[in-house]
Amino acid sequence: MAFDLNKILRPHIAQLKPYSSARDEYSGKEGVFLDANENPFGSITADDFNRYPDPYQFALKTKISAIKDVPVDQIFLGNGSDEAIDLLMRAFCRPGLDNIIILPPTYGMYEVSAEVNDIAIKKVNLTKDFQLRTDAILEAVDENTKIIFICSPNNPSGNKVDREDILKVIKAFDGLVVVDEAYIDFSDEPSFTTELKNHSNLLVMQTFSKAWGLASLRLGMAFASLEITRIINKIKPPYNISGLTQETVLAAIDDTDKMKKMVAEIMEERDFLQQAFEKMDLIKKIYPSHANFLLVEVPAAKKTYDYLIENQIIVRDRSKVVLCNECLRISVGTRAENERLLEALEQCPAELATA
Numbered sequence: 599m600a601f602d603l604n605k606i607l608r609p610h611i612a613q614l615k616p617y618s619s620a621r622d623e624y625s626g627k628e629g630v631f632l633d634a635n636e637n638p639f640g641s642i643t644a645d646d647f648n649r650y651p652d653p654y655q656f657a658l659k660t661k662i663s664a665i666k667d668v669p670v671d672q673i674f675l676g677n678g679s680d681e682a683i684d685l686l687m688r689a690f691c692r693p694g695l696d697n698i699i700i701l702p703p704t705y706g707m708y709e710v711s712a713e714v715n716d717i718a719i720k721k722v723n724l725t726k727d728f729q730l731r732t733d734a735i736l737e738a739v740d741e742n743t744k745i746i747f748i749c750s751p752n753n754p755s756g757n758k759v760d761r762e763d764i765l766k767v768i769k770a771f772d773g774l775v776v777v778d779e780a781y782i783d784f785s786d787e788p789s790f791t792t793e794l795k796n797h798s799n800l801l802v803m804q805t806f807s808k809a810w811g812l813a814s815l816r817l818g819m820a821f822a823s824l825e826i827t828r829i830i831n832k833i834k835p836p837y838n839i840s841g842l843t844q845e846t847v848l849a850a851i852d853d854t855d856k857m858k859k860m861v862a863e864i865m866e867e868r869d870f871l872q873q874a875f876e877k878m879d880l881i882k883k884i885y886p887s888h889a890n891f892l893l894v895e896v897p898a899a900k901k902t903y904d905y906l907i908e909n910q911i912i913v914r915d916r917s918k919v920v921l922c923n924e925c926l927r928i929s930v931g932t933r934a935e936n937e938r939l940l941e942a943l944e945q946c947p948a949e950l951a952t953a
C-alpha cells in the first residue's frame with residue numbers, strides 16, 4: 599500500500615520550527631565559546647564535561663553507520679530505545695484521536711508510552727506460538743491507526759517472529775511499522791534494516807543495552823527513511839545523548855570482538871540453562887529463545903517467584919501477562935549465577951511443584 603508520510607504526520611509537527619541550539623550554528627572545535635552559557639573553567643569532576651555534546655552525534659553515527667550498514671542520515675539515537683518509542687507517538691499520533699496496534703504479549707513500554715500520550719491502544723494477541731495473526735492485525739487497522747509495533751525477537755516470549763508475516767504487515771499497512779530488534783544480536787535472524795530501502799513505512803529499533811552490555815549509558819538506535827529520521831530529530835530534546843555516552847560508545851564500537859564473545863557466551867549459557875531445565879520436573883515448558891532470556895512455565899509461578907526472591911534470586915513473574923500463564927522470564931546469567939538459580943530450583947519446597 600502506498601505510504602504517504604504527510605498523511606500520518608501530526609499537522610503541527612509538520613509546521614514545527616525546531617529549537618536551534620548554540621552548537622547547531624557553529625560546529626568547529628576551535629574558538630572562544632561564549633554562546634552556550636557553559637562554565638568556562640571546566641568541571642567539578644576529574645574529566646571535563648563542561649561543554650554541551652554534539653546534538654546530532656555525528657562521529658558516533660558515522661561509526662554506527664559502518665557497522666549497521668545504514669546511512670548516517672537514516673539513524674536516530676535516543677536516550678534508550680524507550681525515547682524513540684515516545685517520540686514516534688508524539689510525532690504521529692494525535693492524543694484522544696489516533697491509535698496504535700500492539701501485539702501482546704509484548705514489551706510493556708509501547709502501552710505505557712501510548713497511555714502517557716493519551717493515544718488509544720488496540721491489542722491483537724499473538725498466536726499461542728507467539729506468531730503474528732496478520733489478518734486480525736490488518737482487520738484491526740482503522741483510519742486513525744498510525745503505528746503497529748512488532749517485537750522480534752519478542753519480549754517476553756523470546757521467539758523470533760516469522761519474517762514473511764512481518765513483511766505482509768509492512769506491505770499492507772499504510773502507516774508506520776516499528777520492528778523492535780532489541781534482542782537481534784542473540785538470534786540468527788538477519789536484521790530488518792536490509793528492508794529499509796524497500797519500505798518507507800518501516801522503522802527498525804535496536805539498542806546498546808543488551809548485547810553491548812551498556813544498559814546504564816542509555817543508548818538506543820532507530821533506523822528509518824530519511825524523512826522519518828528528520829522528523830524524530832526535529833522533535834527530540836537538543837542534547838539527548840550525553841557526551842560521556844557518545845565518547846564511551848564511540849570507543850566501545852572498536853571492540854566488536856569483545857561484544858561478539860559476550861554474545862557467544864550468553865548463547866552458550868542459554869543452552870546450558872535450557873538443558874538443565876529440560877531435566878527438571880518443576881519446569882513444565884521452555885519456550886524457544888532467540889534472546890538473552892528464557893520464558894518457562896512452572897506449576898505455580900508467583901510462589902516460585904517469591905521463593906526465589908527469598909533466596910535473593912530475582913526473575914520476572916510474567917504470569918499475569920496474556921498467553922504467559924504461570925510463566926517466569928529468566929535472564930541468562932553467568933555460569934555461577936545460573937548454577938545458583940538451578941540449585942535453588944532443585945531445592946525448592948514440594949508445594950511449588952504442584953499448582
Ligand code: PMP
Pocket residue numbers: 677678679680681705749752753778780781804805806807813816817818
Ligand atoms: N525494546 C525491548 C523489546 C526491550 O525489551 C527493551 C528493554 N528491556 C527496550 C526496547 C528498551 O531498551 P533501551 O534500554 O534501549 O531503552
